[in-house]
Amino acid sequence: MRPAGKGAHDSLYFTYPAFTAPDRAHVLAREGCKVAIVGAGPVGMFAALTLARFGIASVLFDKKDTFNDGSRAICVQRSSYQALERAGAVKPFIEKAYGWTMGRTFYRGEQILEFEMPHSDSEKYLPMYNIQQQFIEQYLWDAVAASPLIETRWCSEVTGADDTESGARLSVQDTNGRYQIEAEWVLAADGARSAIRSMRGLRLKGDNFPGRYVIADVQMDHAYQTIRRALFDSKSNPDKTILIHRQPDNIWRIDYQMPDGQSEEEAISEDNIRDNVGRILRDIDYQGAWELEWWSIYSANTLALDDYRDGRVIFIGDSAHIVPIFGVRGLNNGLADAENAGWKLARVLKGLSDERLMDSYSPERRGATLDVFENATKSARFMTPPTKGWTVMRDAALSLALDHEWAGAFANPRQMEPFTYTDGGAVLSHTETAGSVKPGAVLPNERLSDDAYLSDLLGNGFTLIVLEEKDPAGLDALKASLLGLDPELECITSGHIRARFGAAGLSRLHERLGTQPGATLLIRPDGYLAGAWPTCVADVIVAQATAAFGRKETH
Amino acid sequence: MALNFADLEIVYEELARTLDRLSPSEREVFLCKLSLLMARDLGDLSRVQAMIQTAQNHLETL
């Protein structure tokens, strides 16, 4: 919502584009597509970019004529930056967003916790960046619009998705009329109220938390670092919680738990928003002028589909899961869904993998969602305790934290590391690990020189890292066999690393990965470790990799 | 040796769930019984007395 007299897209700092529906003759001429993506929110656009990264064309539908209104999701985590980089879209994000590593929690005006998110020189990106969702959508859109492989149809609502022999038939209603289009695969990125989900008779399942939050953005010249500030039981919102985040363009996000005794309608009336925000700003010692930009209301839910795949329809982003904001995983998880589904689908469409590779999508990404639920549930129980028992314990912990540092840890928002995949078959979990890196985890990054990181060496497709002291005699043969698995395969050897970064670079890499000379690692296109072997045993690697990612006919 | 945070968190959660199962009048008695059990196990009167003091800090509502 925006102040009286302003339209839904009337922003103090952002100009929303105005899109129109595609030409009627054009949509009628095209009968089918390989991949249809329903929803051009951040997740749908990122899925299109990921498919394009592997040379796969898609058609992207959205019923709106512009981006989502309001700043919505603002915290983008490190792993999302890495994914954006792989899709060639990270540059504008680096230029615009504010990175951060730290948070402070206050109880009754006193600081009880200062936490640092995991970070070191080995990392290319900071643990978290703040940027408004409309910039996220703008930058993704710039990349989508520049890709010859993506056709976007705005003002185009998908009203039906029926199975056919070879995929699905979508019914589309745009400003110029109705039409149908066939797709081999459908990615449903149509958001929390997914129409495709209802059309397919599917429902999200899980819990709702009590406690509602108002999200308000204000523009002001406030001198404070980019950190996460959390206020419990403050003068301006007694017994309740407040979160404050800085965003680009002098925008500040004030999330506050609705005061008792206000109905939802009252809470979101402009007068009440101005009152509450004004009180909070005085509480944090801000005396200057401020302008109200946008606000919304939010409650914490942990909801997910039982299966993110329904035949040829794959659910990605909010259509598949809704998570509480406290873990800042809504958007970040959605981007990871899009990349996971994207690279796998690209392999299937290119004939490099069987369709069964898609079976690994739901266990991996649903597993990640359940992991978020577990942590976000802890956070939500602390931010908005659901019952007397949780309230008493929360208040006891906060009260102790005023005198005891250890008790402050209960207030940590637990914005954890990416999830480690175990189920689904797209991780070679039976291989012996080489060192401290486990298949199914994100490959750790390492800085190898002033301007190069391990992640910069990885290829677009799979990457084989062979840390043999001498290039093994069979390396060429191994490469040749694996090229059948992935023509884009990149191969990195100890020799390459030593030649570019010296012996010191190589030993830094071993130290970071906990590997011994001889270790061989296979990295997936999404930066996850597929398999690790203590030595480069070519026939074992080829057999395992082919079984997991290849085609059945070929072995 | 102090309990590590992960274990402490398990205690926190078990207590929250237990409090929710008890009636308001049972809660007080339960917490006192638990304190006595812990005090006995701790085996150090002066530390228990110090904790009784500490736990009284900041009880007033704002």
Ligand SMILES: Cc1cc2nc3c(=O)[nH]c(=O)nc-3n(C[C@H](O)[C@H](O)[C@H](O)COP(=O)(O)OP(=O)(O)OC[C@H]3O[C@@H](n4cnc5c(N)ncnc54)[C@H](O)[C@@H]3O)c2cc1C
């Ligand atoms: C008011 C609000 C505040 C939020 N605040 C936060 C926050 O503070 N932190 C956080 O992490 N997350 C927040 N979120 C969640 C975050 O915005 C989402 O996780 C993120 O936008 C998910 O992206 P998505 O692409 O999956 O879905 P969406 O961004 O919802 O995109 C779905 C798209 O599908 C389109 N669509 C829907 N149905 C159809 C159809 N039938 N045919 C064609 N197109 C269709 C829609 O027009 C829309 O563009 C907020 C969400 C809302 C609504």
